[in-house]
Amino acid sequence: MSMMQRATEALNRTLPDRDVDPLTTARRVVGQPVSRVDGPAKVTGGAAFTADVDLPGMAFASLVPSRIARGRIRRIDVTRAAAAPGVIGVVTHDNAPRMDTPVLMTLTAKGCAFIDVAPLQDDVVRWNGQAVAVVVAESQECADAAAHLVHVEYDADAARTSFGDLQSEAVFPADVLGEPPEITRGDVDGALAGAAFVVDEVYSTPQHHHMAIELHATVARWTPEGKLHVWDSTQALVRTRHSLAHAMGLPEEDVTVTCRAVGGGFGNKTVWDHQLLCVAAARVTGRPVRLALRRKDAFRMTGGRAPSRQRVALGADAAGRLRALVHDSVTGIVHENSPEQVSVPARHLYAADTYRIGQKKVVLDVVPNASMRAPGDSIGSFALESAIDELASRVGLDPIELRRRNEPAVDPTDGTRFSKRHLIEAYRRGAERFGWQERNRVPGGQRDGRWLVGHGTASAFYPYIRMPGGKVRIRITADGRAIVSAAANDMGMGTETVQVQQAAERLGLPIDRVGFEFGDTTLPESPIAAGSAQTASLVITVAAAAEELKKVLLKRVPRRSALYGLKPNDVVYRDGGLRHAGDPSRAATFEELVGEAEYVEAVGSSPMLPLEFMKYSMHGYGAHFCEVRVDAVTGETRVSRWVACIDAGRIINPKTAASQIRGAVIMGVGSALMEEGLVDRRTGRTVNASAAEYHVPVHADVCDIDVIFLDLPDPLTPMGVHGVGEIGIVGVAAAVANAVYNATGVRVRDLPITLDKIFTGSGAS
């Protein structure tokens, strides 16, 4: 950390807290299980996704992927492709327009790219599967067929493809989300050596790929005046505009990005090469162009979760109190990308006398890793929470009791106070619902016919994040309705519904009198939907806009009105209008206030930098409980029961929030039992790049998932909320691994837990 940063933090700690949001306890609309407002359109096929955009004169693009991991293109021959039926043009590094490096994704930068070089700017191949040409044709079929006719010859260089083989070359990254890559306290190795109980193991996780149901798609159109309109499947409209404008050397106001519906983002619907290639193809051919990735392209041209190797060493005294906590981890990385932050959970979950928590990186020539639902935390917690479980059995303690004994009073590494932390309460409630007291206590000790039954638990954890910046406009129309507008993103998690709900609460309206307008950069600028931060970021900005709107409305109050002469602080939103805070008889409806005008509007800005999470330790927590059944003959493992008790602040909509947790648990079960990107070390190529071969859970693999929210507000956050998109996956893989151990007596430390690992491990029959 720099001196400057330290000074800012020190100063910041002395600043007073913001006032608690008065709506933290409101229950009229917030807290209600409102059904998705976009539900009917989604289930009837009415919702239009990017690949549905159909413009007059639109052409279709298909990408030619490289076949080597590193090297140069010696020769690229497009003659046959260019002459194929329906082909309009072929773009390669020979004729691509010059494009600047797209701006990389960081918390504070304005871009959202994961690749630090623009495509087709030179003859260098940087990973296997990178696009080396774009074929544009009158139909998708013509483009796809002609793409096979592009002939490429390569001069291949030695490539760094195997994460496992390169462990000895691991080095520290500059930082991990702005924190030092390694933090230490005390003589951790000495404490470990002298501990009464020790667990010292290595855990590993493979490369994971995104498998959102909607594939990436972009449509690009240049206007005759040289302006650019892009329809893109994105979770970051404004950052995509910034990245594209920067790459194409355009002022931002000349670029519009539109996206109304996304079929799953999970951190991967950001800027990759395909948007730039689509824009370039439209420029070169002079036609609007649609570029929709195929499933194998999504595997090879967009990144997911980096592979990791993590040593966790825990030393405990006779009572199970941690004397030493070591988390030495390594992840794969490409270029300047942020490292997968696997060391974050260990920095905040347990009190330990001494610790060393850190992570190194191994640079690889593969498709750059991106963020994938709870990047780092999810796989980092697999290692940490497996090790805690191993320690519990070594000490002979219930793993929940072990956690209780190591519950910190303040943040264990920052020393800051918790804004709220109800982890142990989450365990208590979850355990009660799950029937944890009746669990199997002897590994391999419970059988139901051919199944070995086991139970496991692990902690969920995720940082509270509020994105800086962003604006919201509220418009009150003559009929007294509110339209809230922001260039926000709905990737299918219920943004529209929840924004309608929270704005209705704020403005004193029923939900059917509030509309939420989003999905286009012509609307007020809004932050990326990432880090589970969009809801909180919008809630605070809507609150700011509502305050601005009060001023505008009060200016319109006529002399004869009961509200005449009141200041914004004197009035509250209530019953479809404004009312004196202390005297309900002094009120006016929105219709009265708007009067003869068509509408009245105000814009509010996100009030200040999110300094609160420098002063406080602000995180969500939770407890996962899982039952697995392991076939005693084959080792096939199926998850049969799940309870997740989540401490993620105030819940705006328990229905959509529970769906977020359920989806995250399902994704976590995938990582636990089946997901594995197979990168061939000889070629650096992802071999199982298809939905048939890269397994994620199907319906038959998913049991009932019982979600409980503690629903306790965080006094420091708008409306008391935290994000709920990512926390649910953290701890899932560990809970499964812990349950598999409980069922079989076999501890699998290498994901995914496939039957061959259990089976060769146990030799059970």
Add this chain to the structure above:
Amino acid sequence: MREFTYTKAADAAEAVRLAAAGARYLGGGTNLVDLMREEIERPTALVDVSGLAQGITEHPDGSVEIGAATRNTAVAAHPRIRRDYPVLARAIVSGASGQIRNAATVGGNLLQRTRCPYFYDVAARCNKREPGSGCDARQGFHRTHAVLATSAHCIATHPSDMCVALVALDAQVHILGPAGARVVAVADLYRDPGETPHLETVLGPAELITAVRLPRAVDGAVSTYRKVRDRTSYAFALVSVAAVLRVVDATVADVRIALGGVASRPWRARVAERELLGAPAEPDTFKRAAEAEFRSARPLPDNAFKVSLAPRVVADVLKGLSG
């Protein structure tokens, strides 16, 4: 666009005539069309045979004939199949997904091609796809690959579930070709890879599968299918077992075992069968016999687990059928 002609055959004879002129047969298209999209198969003409011989005929001799165009779902749902050949019904429903089984035909299922990922990736070397190019699976990822009757040139498996049951049932394939009709046992339809892994079956040019015939079910026998896989649905078998067993006085009187996921063909476990016939129907016997089947296995590092897994599953299935 890669163009091809499409003709819907009016009858088997016309189909064969068109195929002799260079057309490829098209069943439900669930495999062939995928492979065409990947440019692994590049037919210039297709003759659609999915409208031919559909239906299940019960013959007086107790055998059952299934038209080659009968959909997988229809076979699995047929009352006679469910009653007399449960191993077949179970094998079919354990494969693919409901949608795919609704479209897939019996003929197409028999001739579906391997799921080896290197076969599916035109950037990889594969002797099956491009004879003489090499096999990337051997030194690459091969956890799902074959351990029996493999060759230096190919370690791919035949991926079908249905065919494993057909082999255990001693089913026969009825074939019509330019030179006339013939019948081949399903077990003999496939070739071992040897030096020519691209030659997968004994079918000659333009030979059409017209039907599959199941011999009369073994009186007093019970049968079942067990598929071991990485997820509950929509995953190919790591190992699968089709077994038909008749036990008389605690002795194995009749046994037929076929295995999926372990060889380039649905594998008839003749060694195990020989050991079992006349032997006591006991778990130990089952296990020893099943292990004997795998004495000739040639596993690689990632698929070695199949050599111990498969015998355990076989023994367990037989135990279930005998108990």
